[in-house]
Structure formats: C-alpha cells, structure tokens
Amino acid sequence: MSNDDFHPALPGNADFALPQAPAPKPLNGKRPIPMPDPPPAARRPRRAAAAAERAEVAAELAADKAETAAEKAELAAELAADKNELAAELVADKDELAEEGETAAKKAETAADAGTAADAGTAKPAPRRRARKLAPKAQAKPTITPTPTPIPDAAQIPAGQPETTPDTVDIWDQRVARGLAFLRRRLAGAYEVDDFGFDPELTDTVFHPMLRVLYRDWFRTEVFGIENVPESGGGLIVGNHSGTLALDALMLTTALHDQHPRERHLRLLGADLVFRMPVLSELARKAGATVACNPDAERLMSDGELVGVFPEGFKGIGKRFADRYKLQRFGRGGFVSAALRTGTPIVPVAIVGAEEIYPILADLKPLARLLGLPYFPVTPTFPWLGPLGLVPLPSKWLIQFCEPIPTSHLTEYADDPLVVYNLADQVRETIQATLHSLLEKRPDPFGP
Amino acid sequence: MVSSEAAAPPRVVVVTGISRFLGARVASRLAADPRIERVIGLDPHDPPPAYAGLLTDVEQIRADARAATTAIAELNAEAVVHLAVTSAPDPHHGGRAAMKEQNVIGTMQLLAAAQSATRLRKLVVRSSTAAYGASFRDPAVFTEDTEPRAVPRGSFARDILDIEGYVRGFRRRRPEVAATVLRFAPFISDTAETTLTRYFAQPVVPTVLGRDARLQFVHVDDALEILHRAVIEDHPGTFNVAGAGVLALSQAVRRAGRVAVPLPEAALSSVAALARNLGVGEIGLDQIDLFVHGRVVDTARLVKEFGFTPRSTAAAFDDFIRGHSNGSSLTADRLATAEQAILDGIRRVRAAAAGGSPDAAGSGSSGAAAGGSPDAAGSGSSGAAAGGSPDAAGSPDAAENHEAVTR
Numbered sequence: 055m056s057n058d059d060f061h062p063a064l065p066g067n068a069d070f071a072l073p074q075a076p077a078p079k080p081l082n083g084k085r086p087i088p089m090p091d092p093p094p095a096a097r098r099p100r101r102a103a104a105a106a107e108r109a110e111v112a113a114e115l116a117a118d119k120a121e122t123a124a125e126k127a128e129l130a131a132e133l134a135a136d137k138n139e140l141a142a143e144l145v146a147d148k149d150e151l152a153e154e155g156e157t158a159a160k161k162a163e164t165a166a167d168a169g170t171a172a173d174a175g176t177a178k179p180a181p182r183r184r185a186r187k188l189a190p191k192a193q194a195k196p197t198i199t200p201t202p203t204p205i206p207d208a209a210q211i212p213a214g215q216p217e218t219t220p221d222t223v224d225i226w227d228q229r230v231a232r233g234l235a236f237l238r239r240r241l242a243g244a245y246e247v248d249d250f251g252f253d254p255e256l257t258d259t260v261f262h263p264m265l266r267v268l269y270r271d272w273f274r275t276e277v278f279g280i281e282n283v284p285e286s287g288g289g290l291i292v293g294n295h296s297g298t299l300a301l302d303a304l305m306l307t308t309a310l311h312d313q314h315p316r317e318r319h320l321r322l323l324g325a326d327l328v329f330r331m332p333v334l335s336e337l338a339r340k341a342g343a344t345v346a347c348n349p350d351a352e353r354l355m356s357d358g359e360l361v362g363v364f365p366e367g368f369k370g371i372g373k374r375f376a377d378r379y380k381l382q383r384f385g386r387g388g389f390v391s392a393a394l395r396t397g398t399p400i401v402p403v404a405i406v407g408a409e410e411i412y413p414i415l416a417d418l419k420p421l422a423r424l425l426g427l428p429y430f431p432v433t434p435t436f437p438w439l440g441p442l443g444l445v446p447l448p449s450k451w452l453i454q455f456c457e458p459i460p461t462s463h464l465t466e467y468a469d470d471p472l473v474v475y476n477l478a479d480q481v482r483e484t485i486q487a488t489l490h491s492l493l494e495k496r497p498d499p500f501g502p
Numbered sequence: 503m504v505s506s507e508a509a510a511p512p513r514v515v516v517v518t519g520i521s522r523f524l525g526a527r528v529a530s531r532l533a534a535d536p537r538i539e540r541v542i543g544l545d546p547h548d549p550p551p552a553y554a555g556l557l558t559d560v561e562q563i564r565a566d567a568r569a570a571t572t573a574i575a576e577l578n579a580e581a582v583v584h585l586a587v588t589s590a591p592d593p594h595h596g597g598r599a600a601m602k603e604q605n606v607i608g609t610m611q612l613l614a615a616a617q618s619a620t621r622l623r624k625l626v627v628r629s630s631t632a633a634y635g636a637s638f639r640d641p642a643v644f645t646e647d648t649e650p651r652a653v654p655r656g657s658f659a660r661d662i663l664d665i666e667g668y669v670r671g672f673r674r675r676r677p678e679v680a681a682t683v684l685r686f687a688p689f690i691s692d693t694a695e696t697t698l699t700r701y702f703a704q705p706v707v708p709t710v711l712g713r714d715a716r717l718q719f720v721h722v723d724d725a726l727e728i729l730h731r732a733v734i735e736d737h738p739g740t741f742n743v744a745g746a747g748v749l750a751l752s753q754a755v756r757r758a759g760r761v762a763v764p765l766p767e768a769a770l771s772s773v774a775a776l777a778r779n780l781g782v783g784e785i786g787l788d789q790i791d792l793f794v795h796g797r798v799v800d801t802a803r804l805v806k807e808f809g810f811t812p813r814s815t816a817a818a819f820d821d822f823i824r825g826h827s828n829g830s831s832l833t834a835d836r837l838a839t840a841e842q843a844i845l846d847g848i849r850r851v852r853a854a855a856a857g858g859s860p861d862a863a864g865s866g867s868s869g870a871a872a873g874g875s876p877d878a879a880g881s882g883s884s885g886a887a888a889g890g891s892p893d894a895a896g897s898p899d900a901a902e903n904h905e906a907v908t909r
Contacts, residue, residue: 242834243756332712
C-alpha cells in the first residue's frame with residue numbers, strides 16, 4: 055500500500071500521464087452504442103446479414119415445401135401449394151427460372167442478396183411482407199418495400215388463404231419455432247462447448263438477455279471508450295472490483311457483448327471459491343469464466359480471447375462503503391506477467407456504480423470464517439430483509455475503457471519483477487484516475 | 503536417450519496384461535507387425551476365450567510380475583509394454599487389494615526386472631489423465647508439465663501417481679532406455695467395455711447436481727495406434743492421449759439419448775458406495791472426482807511428436823452412441839419428431855381457429871404453443887408416435903423450415 059502511494063516516484067512511470075481526461079467522449083445516454091459514428095456503420099452489416107439469413111431460410115423452406123407438398127395431404131399441403139404458387143410467381147417476374155421447387159430456393163437466394171444489397175433496415179420486413187399478403191385482411195395495406203418487384207406479384211395473389219392469420223401470429227410462430235428448435239438442440243446435446251466449458255449458445259440465448267435487463271434498465275449503464283478494446287485478437291481487460299457480489303464482472307461482460315462492434319465475449323477469471331460452489335461453478339464455466347491462474351489466462355489470450363481480470367479480488371468487492379472507489383492492492387501482478395508472456399495488450403477499465411449496489415456497512419468476520427467466506431457483509435438491506443436484501447440498489451453505472459497498454463515489446467521481461475510491478479502500478483493508477491473523472495461526471499449515484 | 507534415427511523396431515516385445523481388453527489388442531497388433539519377431543504376453547490370469555483368436559500369434563506366459571524378472575532377462579526383451587494397469591477394482595478378482603497389488607506392486611517389480619534387462623531399449627507404460635488429480639484450483643486444460651495440486655481421492659488416480667513415480671525412478675537409473683508414458687483419457691468405442699461406457703450405457707444416468715464436468719475421451723483404435731507407434735518408433739517422454747474437443751457430462755448424456763438424474767455429491771457418493779457393496783454399480787471416487795472437476799488435456803505434444811491426431815472426443819463418443827443405441831430414450835431423432843409434431847399441432851389448431859374466428863387465432867395458437875413445449879421435453883416417445891413424417895426427424899433444420907413456412 056505504502057509503495058503504491060509513492061508510485062510516481064518509482065522509475066519507469068515518468069512517461070505516464072495520470073489523468074487521461076476521458077471527457078471528450080460523449081455520454082451515450084441510453085443508446086446501445088456510444089460512439090457517434092461507428093455504430094450505424096458497424097451494425098448495418100450485422101442486420102443486413104440477419105435479414106439475408108432470414109430470407110434464405112424462408113427460401114429453403116419454400117423449396118422444401120415444394121418437394122414434400124405431395125406427401126402431405128392435409129392443410130399443410132394446401133399451405134405449401136399456396137406458398138409454391140407465390141414463390142413461382144415471384145420468381146417468374148424476377149428471373150427466368152421456371153422449376154417449381156428449385157426456383158423457389160433460388161428465388162430466396164436472390165431475395166437474400168437483395169436484402170444484403172439494400173438498406174438493412176428495409177430488407178428486414180421482406181419475409182414478413184409475404185405472409186401479410188397472404189392474409190385476407192392485410193392485403194390492401196401498403197407496406198414499405200425495399201425491392202420493387204415482389205409487390206405487384208403480391209397484389210395478384212388470390213386472397214383468402216385460410217392458413218395465415220394477422221402479423222402477431224407470425225411473430226409468435228417464429229418465436230415458438232425458434233424456442234422449440236433451441237429446446238431440441240439443448241435436449242439433444244447438439245451444441246459446442248470449448249475446452250474451458252464455455253457454451254456460447256447458452257450464453258447468448260439465456261444469460262445475456264437476463265443480464266441485459268439489469269444492465270440497461272436497472273443500472274442504466276453508459277459505456278465510454280469501447281474503441282479501446284481490440285477489434286480482434288487477445289486482450290486483457292483489467293478492472294476495479296466492487297459491489298459485494300461480483301455484478302460488475304457480469305455487467306462488464308454484457309457491456310462488451312452489447313457495445314463492441316464484434317459482440318466480443320469476455321472470458322472472466324474467477325476466484326477458486328466460485329469454482330468450489332456447486333451450481334455457481336457450472337454457470338460460471340458455461341458463461342465463459344475459468345479459474346484465475348496463469349496457465350488458463352495465457353491459454354485464453356494466446357487463443358485470441360478477451361480476458362477479464364479483477365486483480366483486487368475479494369479485497370475489492372468486500373471493502374466497506376466508506377472505502378468506495380479506493381483501489382485496493384493489486385496482488386503480485388500475475389495478470390501482468392501473463393499478458394507480457396503472450397504479448398497481449400492490457401486495457402484498464404474503470405467501473406463506477408457497483409460500489410453503491412450493496413453498500414457494506416460492516417463485515418462480520420467471525421461469521422464469515424465460520425461459513426468459509428472471505429467476508430460476511432452487513433448492508434442496509436441484507437441480513438435484515440432476507441432474500442429481498444439481494445436486490446441491488448439501482449445506482450447509475452458508468453464504464454470507461456482506457457487506452458490499451460501494448461506489451462508485445464516487453465515479452466522477455468515477463469519474469470522481471472520490476473517491469474511487472476511497474477506495469478501493474480501503471481494500470482492501477484490509470485484506473486484510479488479514471489474512476490475520479492467518472493465520479494465527477496456522475497454527481498448523483500442514483501441519478502438518471 | 504536413444505536418438506530417433508538410430509532406432510529400429512524392437513525384435514522382442516513383452517506385453518503385460520494380455521488378459522485384458524487393451525493388452526490383448528495391442529499384443530495382437532504387434533504380433534501382426536512383420537518387423538517384430540516375437541511378442542510375448544505376460545499375465546497372471548489366462549486370457550478369456552473371447553481373446554483366443556486375437557492372441558494366436560502371441561507367446562503367452564502365465565506369470566505375475568514377480569516371476570517376470572527372470573522372463574524378461576531370459577527372453578532378451580528389447581521392449582516392454584506395460585498395460586497391466588487396472589482402472590477399477592474387480593470384485594471377482596480380489597477387489598481393491600488385488601487392484602493395488604497389480605497396479606503398484608506389479609509395476610514396481612516389472613520395472614525392477616526391466617532395469618536389470620541389458621538388452622532393453624524401450625519401455626512403454628500405460629498411464630491415465632487421472633495423474634493430474636482433481637482440485638478446484640486446477641487450470642482448465644492440463645499440459646504434460648502440470649503437477650497435481652492435491653493427492654486425488656480415487657484409488658486408481660493414486661495408483662497412477664505411484665506408477666508414474668516408479669517410471670521416473672526407472673528413467674533416472676536407465677537413462678538410455680526410451681521410456682514413454684502415455685496418459686490416456688478414458689477409452690471409448692462402440693465395443694469397448696469400461697466403467698465409463700457402462701455408466702453411459704445405463705438408461706438413467708446419475709450425475710452430480712450443480713456440476714457439469716468437461717470430459718474428454720480417446721477412441722480405442724486411436725489408442726492402439728498410438729501404443730503401436732510408441733513401440734515401433736522412438737518417442738521418449740510423457741504424452742497426453744485424448745481426442746480434441748470437450749463434451750460436457752450433461753451434453754454427453756443427452757447425446758447418448760439417456761436421462762440424467764442429478765444428485766447432490768454426497769448422495770451420489772453414498773449411493774455409489776452402496777451400489778458397489780451390492781455389486782451393482784462400480785462408480786468410485788475416481789469417477790465422482792471426474793464428474794465434479796472434469797478433466798481436459800492439451801494434446802499438442804502428442805500430435806507433434808507422433809504425427810498422429812486422434813479423432814475428436816465428439817467423434818469418438820458418436821461411435822459409442824452408435825454401438826449403444828438401445829437403452830436411449832431421448833434421441834435426437836425423437837426430439838426432432840416431437841418438435842415437428844408440436845409445430846404441426848399448432849398449425850392445425852390455428853387453422854381450425856382461423857376457420858371459426860380469425861381474431862381468436864392469435865392467442866389460441868400461442869397458448870397451444872406454450873402448452874405444447876413442455877411435452878417435447880417430457881416425452882420424446884409420445885411425440886414420436888404422434889409425429890407424421892419420419893424423415894423430418896433426420897433434418898435438424900426442421901424447426902427453421904417451419905419457422906419460415908408459417909411466415
């Protein structure tokens with residue numbers, strides 16, 4: 055601690071400018087992506103791809119239907135036939151293809167192409183539009199259409215298909231079909247898990263949507279400097295730890311996934327206590343976390359993953375409210391040597407807001423020792439309100455990613471304690487300075 | 503150590519443990535190799551009649567490791583392949599005491615004999631990835647250099663640590679002998695019979711509540727290939743042998759179409775102990791440790807040194823599934839059929855509703871969907887019975903197709 059206080063006098067830090075003045079980056083409010091320019095550009099291809107994919111699926115389906123139409127004698131067959139006609143007509147206008155089933159497929163492909171080429175936002179309604187045209191009611195309604203050709207076709211389509219009902223049903227149908235497909239994949243084990251137990255499908259489909267509610271609606275999180283996170287390749291995200299329960303790690307994961315143009319997953323390094331607990335260990339591994347140890351950190355970083363680490367550990371999340379936003383000791387700097395050994399850039403990140411979610415007024419050490427926990431917190435709500443005390447207070451969160459610190463030129467110093475210590479200290483000071491500037495931006499901890 | 507270029511295949515090979523699955527197959531493979539003149543099988547037990555066909559070209563000596571001292575010296579053995587390592591106590595052959603006798607004392611005596619065999623050039627020892635122990639602070643992926651953090655609870659894992667300790671001593675005393683230690687992940691194939699394959703073959707599989715271990719397997723054929731190369735070529739050192747990739751325990755159970763029953767760890771331990779005492783099951787602390795901690799190894803060194811990549815864990819497990827399809831209830835096919843049936847049902851309901859009152863259709867269909875999905879989870883077989891088209895089951899895109907149709 056005392057060393058840390060005198061850190062500017064230590065050699066190797068002379069060139070380090072303390073307050074990074076992160077002010078120029080604009081507050082992003084509730085916008086999902088903070089940067090003014092990149093977001094639309096960055097998101098467009100994604101949405102276009104999604105639209106294209108959807109169109110493709112629709113096409114495939116139509117083709118499939120065409121093949122199996124004869125087999126199904128029921129309503130399904132009728133529907134398929136209708137679809138087929140529709141597809142064929144559409145194709146006739148657009149291309150010269152005449153084969154029924156195959157043309158349907160090709161048509162879909164072209165539709166997909168059109169979707170990518172056209173503005174992403176407008177491409178999206180294309181598949182739904184078709185369904186609407188089939189519906190008796192919606193027929194007359196003009197819809198916004200990106201590609202001009204299909205519209206006249208649609209007008210010619212005979213009305214009164216008994217099958218399709220208004221739009222709401224279609225949305226529900228999609229959701230149900232998607233949900234069932236997801237359920238089936240899970241039950242059949244048809245998904246991939248990496249060496250660390252990370253299950254991307256489960257994380258994206260279940261964990262992130264749940265965390266997003268906390269992230270967006272409860273904590274109203276704002277993110278700055280996402281451009282400092284590497285576009286691709288390895289990175290070591292080092293943050294301050296606070297908040298009694300490690301919600302800051304989860305919110306950081308959500309922030310990176312939602313704000314980063316590449317939707318990167320953060321691979322957290324957790325204390326072994328996490329992996330000792332039965333259910334928690336399973337969830338942590340599936341969400342991409344692993345035990346905080348150098349072999350794992352180095353393996354992840356050399357695989358090009360973003361690794362998240364909180365060097366303060368329990369000292370950080372278990373500190374009392376009176377010590378809020380005071381960084382604790384950074385341990386031996388093992389995270390720095392792991393980054394140095396793999397030449398991975400270090401991105402310090404400051405998280406403001408987590409300190410207020412469960413303010414620790416006192417720490418019942420004997421009880422903690424009895425339960426084998428690192429601390430037993432007493433918050434304004436926790437032991438008193440029972441499980442209700444687990445509801446975090448709705449503080450306002452700010453997350454700032456700082457300039458990355460390159461380490462590729464220091465690879466041979468991975469075992470040099472002086473270099474490691476100085477670098478750890480530089481990271482620590484950066485985070486502390488950024489915390490102060492973020493706190494100035496947020497006068498009211500529970501503000502809007 | 504012997505340089506790789508100078509090494510010719512050994513002419514006389516002694517294989518221990520030929521009364522067992524792996525030993526019999528390795529001995530038979532080596533005997534079929536024309537570069538090897540003599541293959542002598544050493545085992546205290548007579549091989550079961552089922553292996554008689556495999557062992558026709560193998561000279562068999564019915565002796566335990568104690569008697570092997572003279573045998574190895576008299577036979578002028580140039581290579582010793584030590585496979586007489588038992589992974590689970592066999593109640594018909596003396597239980598745990600006999601297992602330890604064979605694993606630890608047997609290895610000790612065999613290595614003592616090998617140490618005094620002047621012609622010996624090569625030693626290949628079967629080990630296991632259990633050598634890495636099981637601790638909550640373990641790294642997720644073990645390399646050959648990882649030291650176990652705690653002495654494991656399981657008897658097999660402890661035996662393995664002892665065996666590897668003896669091999670280390672042997673290496674010190676006979677540095678010119680190329681000693682290869684192969685740490686195998688659990689074996690699996692469509693026909694192999696191990697504790698784990700019997701475990702996964704049960705229709706209802708007990709697992710540990712709140713844990714989802716990461717598992718790796720190695721296909722028996724790949725293990726045989728690696729063992730063969732270790733004898734013919736020169737690969738001194740310790741190597742992990744496993745299929746790349748990982749299956750979570752729950753995922754493996756689901757892929758096998760079995761039903762997992764999660765039990766708290768303590769309950770599972772006592773149930774397993776009770777079952778063992780009754781002679782029903784054979785899940786021991788080794789398996790429970792594996793199911794709690796999981797075990798994943800890095801095989802980069804193996805692939806580089808042997809120039810051979812074992813098939814992936816998922817592929818090896820698929821082979822197991824093919825051989826054990828009876829007893830599975832929730833197969834992928836049935837699930838797909840159930841899904842199809844539910845979607846068909848929804849459409850039919852909606853069509854009927856649309857025929858009556860179009861406005862009510864929206865809420866009606868979504869309600870049917872919500873009511874239908876638990877069925878898919880609960881009973882795959884009933885869904886299969888209701889499912890109209892069996893070929894829909896084969897296509898994993900069935901759901902996506904439907905999604906698009908209904909648009």
